[in-house]
Amino acid sequence: MGNFDIQKVRADFPILRREVNGKPLIYFDNGATTHKPKQVIDGIVDYYAQMNSNIHRGVHYLSQISTDAFEVTRRKVRAFINAKHEHEIIITKGTTESINIVASCYGRPFIGEDDEIIISAMEHHSNIVPWQMLCDEKGCKLRVIPMNDKGELDIDAYKALFSERTKIVSFTYVSNALGTINPVKEMIEIAHRHHVPVLIDAAQAIQHIAVDVQELDADFFAFSGHKMYGPTGVGVLYGKEELLNKMPPYQGGGDMIRDVTFEKTTYNDLPFKFEAGTPNIEAGICLTQAIDYIQDIGLDAIKAYEDDLLGYATEKLAVIEGIRFIGTAAHKSSVISFVVDGIHPYDIGVILDKQGIAVRTGHHCAQPIMSQYGIPGTVRVSLAMYNTKEEVDTLMVGLERAVAMLK
Known part of the structure; x- marks a missing residue:
């Protein structure tokens, strides 16, 4: 130790x-939520006492320092998971929203009737229900990787699920109910042989296991701050630049636009295209303290x-x-x-x-x-x-x- x-x-x-x-x-x-070290708690108090302001829009001092602190978190996350680019890091409300963004913004444009989505038998509801909703809307089908009595996925059965209709795979890194660590890298490699992108739900992994999204070759990767000693109401969606650029915005509003007229709206660049409205600013900023805390140990x-x-x-x-x-x-x-x-x-x-x-x-x-x-x-x-x-x-x-x- x-x-x-x-x-x-x-x-x-x-x-x-x-x-x-x-x-x-x-x-x-x-597994439901972790407690917060004093470094994170002090960071939240400091935000409201010293820099409370909206971000990305103001020219005044408090807005500038709040924006800078928020963007420090994006840089910290990029390094923490070894993403290639900062703009591949989308700040979300948490894993659930991150999965819903992919189901909506990748699923709706690129998955159609009779196409297939592969998930596993050990998924949290947040990695089942968004795909079921997409299936109901688009007429696509959910395929499920079976699991043995030990709580291990059947990799041979997983390989057999792929067809020319398979459009995305989404599964958990670590099961919240069983603790199983899935063979993530192998499973991603199998999907990529079929040219199918993969979303990893890392909510139960990010606080326990060192992650390198480039080494894993994950296409999408989602996790929450509150399960890694950080604040509630903040999470991350990592996506490969090429995929994120193809996807339409999740929500409309402030910050996700470059230009708006009544005739046409031009969307903002990554990552802001997916960050409509005022975020949970203090949580976003104080995710930095949580990452620092984990890395210091x-x-x-x-x-x-x-x-x-x-x-x-x-x-x-x-x-x-x-x-x-x-x-x-x-x-x-x-x-x-x-x-x-x-x-x-x-x-x-x-x-x-x-x-x-x-x-x-x-x-x-x-x-x-x-x-x-x-x-x-x-x-x-x-x-x-x-x-x-x-x-x-x-x-x-x-x-x-x-x-x-x-x-």
Whole structure:
């Protein structure tokens, strides 16, 4: 784990010092959102106290410094994921909006009746529903990569799904419900052999795994700030310049135009063509602090620490009577989903909460996964770099107590 200092990391997150139901907070719901270090919180306060202004339009000082700070984030993101150009970085509200932009602005012009879209069996609803909406509108068809009982995609079946009608592939890098890390590079290469572009949902990967979009050769790549220790309401869509230039705007409004008359509007250049209206400015600016925070620690160090913690927690929880892990892929990241025989996941979650332990229960916006396993939902323990083995030990005690009460 190198120089990873867990106590120093924990000291940076003020919320970890609070109590819930009279117990120290233990937060294992990081797949839903991560907490924010003081560097990000201070950045948000500083924005409103020192530079609050709209961006890209003003000649006055506050607008200039706000605009400069917002564009620093675009440069930071470009470097963070190693995109080729800054203008390939679109600032969005989050992964969901990023996927919807591609489904709308690539899907509508370039996908027609009887064309096919490939997604996987382990997708979050935000990477299912936009494509279903497109299918309803255009008469195209959704093809689904099947998944085995371990929670691993069937790559041979994936290869067999391609035809001359396949127009785009969209799948998750890391499953939010199972923790499975998909073989992203291999899957992109397979699609590119058929000259089909690929969108990667990286919402659950970007905070755990170092990313190089050029090395992956991803065509589109989406993630959210709030799952990587940054503010809510901001995310990123990366797209290759050639594809983004072909696509029409997502929304009309200020900033996405160059010239407007009642007869004709000329759209702005990339990236602004896709950034209509006033964005969540302070979130966009403070995504810089989140990226800086991650890079100061180092994703390799973070991944090594989290992988060790995942192994420890999996081994500990395995002795719980009646437990069944949902998602046992060989390559996983920071998620343990499980059910306990005869007990509803919600009931476990409520009892753990009484002990100050926050877990997620339910279908995790991945109902097709739950249907495949024949369950209503799971208890999900999702780990972050500020979690500890001591917290896992407390979870173990709390879970044993819950099971004893509910059996």
